Amino acid sequence: MDRLTSMEVFVRTVEAGSLTAAGISLGLSSQMVGKHLRFLEERTGARLLHRTTRRQSLTEIGSAYYERCKLVLAEAEAADAIAQNLRATPRGKLRINAPLSFGAHSLTPALTRYMQRFPEVSVELTLSDRVVDLTEEGYDAVIRISPLKDSGLIARALKPYQLIACASPAYLAQRGTPKVPADLASHECLGFAYWAAPPLFDWEFTGPSGIERVSVRSQFLVNNGQALRQAALSGFGITLQAEDMLREDLASGRLVQVLPNYGAPTRPIHIVFMPDRRPTPKLRSFVDFVVAEFG
Known part of the structure; x- marks a missing residue:
C-alpha cells in the first residue's frame, strides 16, 4: 500500500474519531480504512490506536506518530503546491537551438520580446546548422529548416x-x-x-x-x-x-x-520538441509564442 495515503487515512481516523467516520470523509469503506491502519502498524511494529467497538484512543507511540504524519502530509501538500505553481507560471531556463541565419536575424529579436513578456524565463540560445539531438544535448526545443524525418518528436509547422x-x-x-x-x-x-x-x-x-x-x-x-x-x-x-x-x-x-x-x-521550417503529455509552462508558452510569431 502507499505509505503516504495510509498516513492520510491514519490522521483522518484520529481526527474523525472512528474508522467509519474517516471512511465516509475519504470515500472509503471502514474495512479499507482498517487495512491502511494495519499496514502502518505492521510497518512500524507498534500499535498506533487502541480500538474497541465503542471508542478509540491513541497509544503513546501513536500520538507521536500522528504529529509526525501531520508534518509529512503538510510538506507533501506544499511540494504539490510548488509544482503546480511552477507549471502555471512560465519560469526557469529554456535551452533553444536554431540555424545560424534564422536564429541571428529572425529569432533573436523575437526572443527579446518573449523574455519581456515572461521575465521569469531565461533563454540560452545556440546557433548551428547541424542537426542536434534534443535528448542527448539537453535542448527544450529546436528550430529546423529542412524536411523532417520520423523521429517520434513533436513538430509544429511554421511559415515556409x-x-x-x-x-x-x-x-x-x-x-x-x-x-x-x-x-x-x-x-x-x-x-x-x-x-x-x-x-x-x-x-x-x-x-x-x-x-x-x-x-x-x-x-x-x-x-x-x-x-x-x-x-x-x-x-x-x-x-x-x-x-x-x-x-x-x-x-x-x-x-x-x-x-x-x-x-x-x-x-519547410518547424519548431520541434520532446513529447510530453504535460509540457512545462515555459516550453508551452515558448512554442505558442514562436507559432504566433512565425506561423
Missing part, C-alpha cells in the same frame, strides 16, 4: 522559409541582369555550404511553365547566410538567401532582386 535571389547594382551593371533562370549558369552564384550535406549547385525557380532547375557555379562557398549577404553587397555575385534577412537591403537599394517574375524556392 522564403528565399530570394538578389545581387548588388554594381554586380548587375558589370555582369548583366538575368532574365530567365537559365541565365544564372553564366553568373557567379554564391553557394551555401551545409554542415552535413553537399552544397546545392541546382537552384530551382517556378515560372509559367512550372519548375525550372538550373545548375550554377560557385567560386565562393560559406556556411553562413550573413557572410553570403556581405559577399553579395560587395558585388561578388548573386545570393539566394532568406527574404527576411535581405528585406532592408532590398528596400534601400543596396541589393536588387533578380528574376522577380519567378518564384524562388521555400524551405
Whole structure:
C-alpha cells in the first residue's frame, strides 16, 4: 500500500474519531480504512490506536506518530503546491537551438520580446546548422529548416522559409541582369555550404511553365547566410538567401532582386520538441509564442 495515503487515512481516523467516520470523509469503506491502519502498524511494529467497538484512543507511540504524519502530509501538500505553481507560471531556463541565419536575424529579436513578456524565463540560445539531438544535448526545443524525418518528436509547422535571389547594382551593371533562370549558369552564384550535406549547385525557380532547375557555379562557398549577404553587397555575385534577412537591403537599394517574375524556392521550417503529455509552462508558452510569431 502507499505509505503516504495510509498516513492520510491514519490522521483522518484520529481526527474523525472512528474508522467509519474517516471512511465516509475519504470515500472509503471502514474495512479499507482498517487495512491502511494495519499496514502502518505492521510497518512500524507498534500499535498506533487502541480500538474497541465503542471508542478509540491513541497509544503513546501513536500520538507521536500522528504529529509526525501531520508534518509529512503538510510538506507533501506544499511540494504539490510548488509544482503546480511552477507549471502555471512560465519560469526557469529554456535551452533553444536554431540555424545560424534564422536564429541571428529572425529569432533573436523575437526572443527579446518573449523574455519581456515572461521575465521569469531565461533563454540560452545556440546557433548551428547541424542537426542536434534534443535528448542527448539537453535542448527544450529546436528550430529546423529542412524536411523532417520520423523521429517520434513533436513538430509544429511554421511559415515556409522564403528565399530570394538578389545581387548588388554594381554586380548587375558589370555582369548583366538575368532574365530567365537559365541565365544564372553564366553568373557567379554564391553557394551555401551545409554542415552535413553537399552544397546545392541546382537552384530551382517556378515560372509559367512550372519548375525550372538550373545548375550554377560557385567560386565562393560559406556556411553562413550573413557572410553570403556581405559577399553579395560587395558585388561578388548573386545570393539566394532568406527574404527576411535581405528585406532592408532590398528596400534601400543596396541589393536588387533578380528574376522577380519567378518564384524562388521555400524551405519547410518547424519548431520541434520532446513529447510530453504535460509540457512545462515555459516550453508551452515558448512554442505558442514562436507559432504566433512565425506561423
